[in-house]
Amino acid sequence: MAKMESYPGQIEKKEKIIKAALEIFSRKLFHQVAMSEVAAASGVGKGTLYLYFESKEALFHEVIKYSYNTYYESLKNCLEAGKNARDKLEKVMEMQKGFMQSQKKFVYLLAEEKLISSLILEEEAFQYQQKIIDLVCQVIDKGIEDGEFKSMDPSLAAKIFMGGVAALWYGAYVYEGKEYQEQNPVDEIMDIIYSGFCTESEQ
Amino acid sequence: MAKMESYPGQIEKKEKIIKAALEIFSRKLFHQVAMSEVAAASGVGKGTLYLYFESKEALFHEVIKYSYNTYYESLKNCLEAGKNARDKLEKVMEMQKGFMQSQKKFVYLLAEEKLISSLILEEEAFQYQQKIIDLVCQVIDKGIEDGEFKSMDPSLAAKIFMGGVAALWYGAYVYEGKEYQEQNPVDEIMDIIYSGFCTESEQ
Amino acid sequence: MAKMESYPGQIEKKEKIIKAALEIFSRKLFHQVAMSEVAAASGVGKGTLYLYFESKEALFHEVIKYSYNTYYESLKNCLEAGKNARDKLEKVMEMQKGFMQSQKKFVYLLAEEKLISSLILEEEAFQYQQKIIDLVCQVIDKGIEDGEFKSMDPSLAAKIFMGGVAALWYGAYVYEGKEYQEQNPVDEIMDIIYSGFCTESEQ
């Protein structure tokens, strides 16, 4: 850990490797990715990988971390940019739509990562997810405080929101090209989430 | 020629294998599972596996199919049992809560399956997902017709609902034991989905 | 050995298996032939093979024996049919030409058999070869006695004759269809063997 601290200019090499690895890990399962492939794609020798990462699993671990951070930053930007709670959530939806198209890799990684509990310390994965939910949670909380949202468990709402949205773009990804996805209009989705399923009269 | 005939009267053995495999594939990644392990867990010889399944991938494929069917049946039962649309959806939520606890394996499988598009014909995977969404979609459609739900795109709503719900139990699974999950009270969740995020006054 | 003596009507089954096996062993290497394949081709169950033959190697052994005998009989017929020594040898050549076309399998078997010294007792293989050479040897010996052939080591001559002839049809087989083989005119070949390479004047 403390070993490979930070020769300037070495950080870039490490990042170069991570980026190349991300690209590859995103298209294949962990066990289908060969270290030699990562080395080739990074433009370094196979042995070099082991100067920067203790093992294949460690490399994968760092790729996950990197992806989470990237995602987290995007999310934060969205939430900061929005004028009010609803606007913030809408921006998140838009972001994910784009994210899924440009960074589909991430989707894969997240899905697989969930499976590799022996690779990435569960604790850590938990914290990443938690951080993401927390961010949304705060926004919702604020929305409630401001009277924009009704009173509800903000954590629950955050999960439902993120899950619902994820389902839309996840599906859109998986069956990529097969159909619609454009027909997932943010307005309509937002309306469903915002005012719920019930008829107004029933409220 | 007709090598993989599925010996008559041996269906139980085939199912026995599938069930043992499900158990194992759910705890590890595809490539971490050894056929010898599946054989041992099934109580059959290694060679026997190949009497019933052409290859490891074929076995995995059948496990997925089996899981989808199991899930599909559960879902259908829930939706048939419910008195009205809202009740049906609530039953689905309850079911998933239980499903996630008894059949967590399925969660894993689905996640991985998405990644192994070369293993399970994409087309087929698409159809399974579609069938599930369709089932929920029909219920929501009926709900709209009956004036129970407001007018909205039922397919969109179905995806949001399933995604939101999935996020809840998915999370609950992944961080298993770590916390709450009991704190995901169906009532509260249903309320959020049912009447949305917004304050009533805003409607 | 003495175990499976001879139920009438069982001999045919044994022979049926040997013939089917011959056909298959002739087209593939020993290890590429599956017992199940032999069983299917023989029209018997896999287990049945083991009632008649102790093992795959034993079966192969018997196939070799059968082939040698078939060949030996053909050879004997030729040699008996010929009017004089030269005529007898010519008949052998004709026979082999035909043999090679109809029974190419035998060629394969002989070649492989040489390699499987652990399968067929060397001693036995030696005796088969010896019997064949002896047959030719006797004819040559008689030819010498009758003044038809010059005085020479009949065994040596037999080997040269059989080898030379074998080379012709062996090649013809291996490159089958690729070229000539018809251009191997018995007359011409016989002339070379009969009067040798040298110019007459040199004699």
Add this chain to the structure above:
Amino acid sequence: MAKMESYPGQIEKKEKIIKAALEIFSRKLFHQVAMSEVAAASGVGKGTLYLYFESKEALFHEVIKYSYNTYYESLKNCLEAGKNARDKLEKVMEMQKGFMQSQKKFVYLLAEEKLISSLILEEEAFQYQQKIIDLVCQVIDKGIEDGEFKSMDPSLAAKIFMGGVAALWYGAYVYEGKEYQEQNPVDEIMDIIYSGFCTESEQ
């Protein structure tokens, strides 16, 4: 991509492997040889084999090629060394006698190679054989031109000669130690081939 580059300066290792493999392939059938055995005999790791050869079949293929080349060179040397046609052929006979004793492996390989048409491109095998026959053919042709040999089809004569000779040493090998082989006196054999079977008076 260019995976099988044949590392520079590693040609010796490649040859070392080929030689060890030759030794082993000569004593057993292709399918009885384990790659681990070849590795052990070569003094390299199992994985290393695959750095130099794409597969077991590819290795076998190269062993055959190597053997043919070795044989071909020996043959060429004999033919170049002889003073005249007859002398050249005698030298070939001597060579094969020795070859068979020191390189008996080759015999095995050739026999098996004929059987594995799927392993070594038939076309290639054909060319090797052809090259060998051609070499002898040329010598015979020259012998005819020079009036040393009578007028005859040189290709036919070459095949008969090579076949006859092969039969002598082939047999000698197979029943190795069992008897004679010394009794195959070059002079006597040559006499038979040279002046043929017939009595001089008959000419």
Add this chain to the structure above:
DNA sequence: AATGAATGAGCATTCATTCAT
């Protein structure tokens, strides 16, 4: 006697990791 479902030993091949250069 005849069968064929079940078995497990056996083997080719891959790939993460090391270490000599």
Add this chain to the structure above:
DNA sequence: CATGAATGAATGCTCATTCAT
């Protein structure tokens, strides 16, 4: 620091053989 040749553990799959029916 960087490399990539060498390694051997690990695993999917085949097939001769057995044995319960």
